[in-house]
Amino acid sequence: MPNKENVVTRGASGPDGTGAAEPRDIRIRVNGSWCSFRLEPDLSASTTLSYLLREKLGFTGLKVACDEGACGACTVIEDGKAVLSCMVLAVEADGHDITTIEGLPKDDPVVEAFAEQSEPGYGTAMQCGYCTPGFVMTTRALLNANPTPTLAEVKDALSGNICRCGCYAGIAQAALRASAKIAARRSA
Ligand code: FES
Numbered sequence: 272m273p274n275k276e277n278v279v280t281r282g283a284s285g286p287d288g289t290g291a292a293e294p295r296d297i298r299i300r301v302n303g304s305w306c307s308f309r310l311e312p313d314l315s316a317s318t319t320l321s322y323l324l325r326e327k328l329g330f331t332g333l334k335v336a337c338d339e340g341a342c343g344a345c346t347v348i349e350d351g352k353a354v355l356s357c358m359v360l361a362v363e364a365d366g367h368d369i370t371t372i373e374g375l376p377k378d379d380p381v382v383e384a385f386a387e388q389s390e391p392g393y394g395t396a397m398q399c400g401y402c403t404p405g406f407v408m409t410t411r412a413l414l415n416a417n418p419t420p421t422l423a424e425v426k427d428a429l430s431g432n433i434c435r436c437g438c439y440a441g442i443a444q445a446a447l448r449a450s451a452k453i454a455a456r457r458s459a
């Protein structure tokens with residue numbers, strides 16, 4: 272994993288290479304660590320958050336499938352809410368708090384619930400697993416806001432995520448299982 276604080280501190284130069292452009296620094300908190308970037312040359316104004324996270328910072332847990340906001344594979348959490356990182360510009364994330372699936376603890380109830388719901392067969396939450404990080408992050412954001420969702424609320428919250436393997440029933444059960452884990456930990 273790259274040293275995030277060292278990702279960017281090369282000198283800025285203008286479009287004509289004269290060094291005349293006013294440098295702009297962008298700081299994003301990713302998985303608890305502040306990362307600094309300089310707009311040109313490190314990023315351009317059109318760099319997406321998904322590109323920044325995957326290609327600059329190495330957080331490859333998030334996937335980029337459609338790259339146009341239609342599948343949910345690139346979902347991360349920004350300030351507690353699920354966002355499609357392929358639809359967010361890196362500059363728009365300046366000053367914000369981003370969590371990728373790598374930033375969730377191993378004992379996060381959502382992580383545990385999806386892992387437990389992964390036995391092969393009907394009811395599994397994952398087959399190829401490509402969609403799983405997106406579903407996990409969307410579920411995590413849902414449970415941040417509503418720790419005890421109904422099945423209908425789970426389905427509604429996850430409706431923007433696509434699973435090409437068709438594991439929707441298992442994914443919904445994993446979300447409910449995570450909710451139950453949260454309740455059990457609170458009452459323990
Ligand atoms: S890759 Fe972002 S929504 Fe599909």
Ligand code: FES
Nearest residue numbers: 398402434435436
């Ligand atoms: S498990 Fe394969 S796309 Fe969802």
